[in-house]
Amino acid sequence: MKTEHHEIVSKVPEVTLIFWIIKIFATTVGETAGDLVSMAMNIGYLISSIIFAVIFLTVVSLQINARTFNVFIYWATIIATTTLGTTIADFTDRSLGIGYAGGSTLLLVLLMLSLFIWRNSVGSVSIQQIRSPKAEMFYWITILFSQTLGTALGDWVADTEGLGYATSALLFSAVLISIAIVYFTTAVSHTVLFWAAFIFTRPLGAVVGDFLDKPVAEGGLALSHLGITSLLLTLMLILIFSFKQRAARLSH
Structure with missing residues (x-):
């Protein structure tokens, strides 16, 4: 009698330089598409969030039910989290009236809570330990919180703190460079650094997106929302087709 052997495969990409470049493009797309x-289109934050929530639930279902790593489904899901994160953050910060500081604090608590529950439930929050649909669901919930937090954080620094979009982009770039230096020169947990980098790529994309499409009077370039979103998506596709991405290796 034969016993079937089902190999556990990773459905998230290997973390390389090209991964982070595409991630920054995806977070910028999320900002411009959300706006x-x-x-x-003057739909408002709440209705936009509902629309993007439906899209997110659709693509994340495809991602979780996929049997192998599919680069297009994966990055479509990432974009869905960034667009939904943009409108949720704007709704939380502006429509609920709790401000950028309040919104950022609330989202940080939710992100930490998600990581805590994931760690206690599965045993690890490392992408090299995503071996089940349960772990993958925690992964995407955590990513959604991180994308939403990043949007609120970017708006807080650029608007409330008055640094502006260009200066804020330089600040968040410096934070990411610092994380990379720590990664290559110290023994700090790579899992901790991964999530730190994942969180801070989002405000970088948020302020870059705002710099591209906000009015000149607000410090932006006033480029077309549709035009810049289409351009960024095209650049993402060029990178995806040009650089083959492999599934991350699962640790034993």
């Missing part, structure tokens, strides 16, 4: 629907 396109909620602001340029």
Whole structure:
């Protein structure tokens, strides 16, 4: 009698330089696409969040049910988290009236709570330990919180603290460079550094997106929301087709 052997495979990509470059493009797309629907199309943050929530639930279901790593489904899910994160953060910060500081604090608590529950439930929050649909669901919930937090944090620094979009982009770039230096020169947990980098790529994308599409009077370039979103998506596809991404290795 034969026993079937089902190999456990990773459905998230290996973390390389190209991964982080595409991630920054994806977070910028999330900002411009979220603004396109909620602001340029004048749908509002709540309705936009509902629309993007439906899209997110659709693509994350495809991702979790996929049997192997599919680069297009994975990055479509990442973009879905960034667009939904953009409108949720804007709704939390502005429509609920709790401000950027309040929104950022609330989202940070939710992110830490997600990581805590994931760690206690599965045993690890490392992407090299995502071996089940349960772990993958925690992964995507955590990513959604991190993308939403990043949006609120970017708006807080650029607007409330008055640094502006360009200066904020330089600040968050410096934070990411510092994380990379720590990664290569110290013994600090790579899992901790991964999530730190994942969180801070989002405000970088948020302020870059705002710099590209906000009015000149607000410190932006006033480029077309649709035009810049289409351009960024095209650049993402070029990178995806040009650089083959492999599934992350699972640790034993």
